Amino acid sequence: MMKVTISRKGHFSAAHRLYNPHWDHNKNIKEFGKCAYINYHGHNYEYIVSITGEINSKTGFVFNIQKLKNLIHKEIDIFFDHKNINVDIEEFYDVNPTMENIVIFLWNKIKKKISSNLNLKITLYETKNNFAEYDGS
Known part of the structure; x- marks a missing residue:
């Protein structure tokens, strides 16, 4: 049977700071630039969730798009929106919240x-030009 991919876009606004606690301030600034500043900084993240599979012969769906909308709203939008990722999300207390680490967490x-x-x-867009993709591989 043929496989089809469906996708849904979403967005959230969040703050973070890129910082390695094992390095001194100067090394962090050298590696992460302004992203290491102590007062954090924010992004208007955008993302695309894509699901690929066979079409269910009874529903005509790969995955019900309304269920996907509700799922990503709960699991991504509410979870991340207007949060400081370093401070408010326990899973990032000891993980640098780079777009790479965030997209794996979302996946x-x-x-x-x-x-x-x-x-x-x-696919997670940190800016319109900077994005990371993860498919589990």
Whole structure:
């Protein structure tokens, strides 16, 4: 049977700071630039959640898009929106909240909620030009 990919876009606003506590301030500034400033900084993140699978012959869906909308609203939007990722999200207390680490975290949250026979890819835009993609591989 043929596989089809469906996608849904979303967005959230959040602050973070890139910082390695094992380095001194100067090394952090050298590596992360203004992203290491002590007062944090924010982004208007955008993301795309894509699910690939076979079309269900009874529903005509790969995955119900309304269920996907509700799932990402709960698991991503509410979870991240207007949060300081370093301070408000326990999973990032000891993990540098780079776009790479955030996209893997998002993928793990959503993958647990969908059928194992579906493939998942998430694209996270930190800016319009900077983005990371993760598909579990």
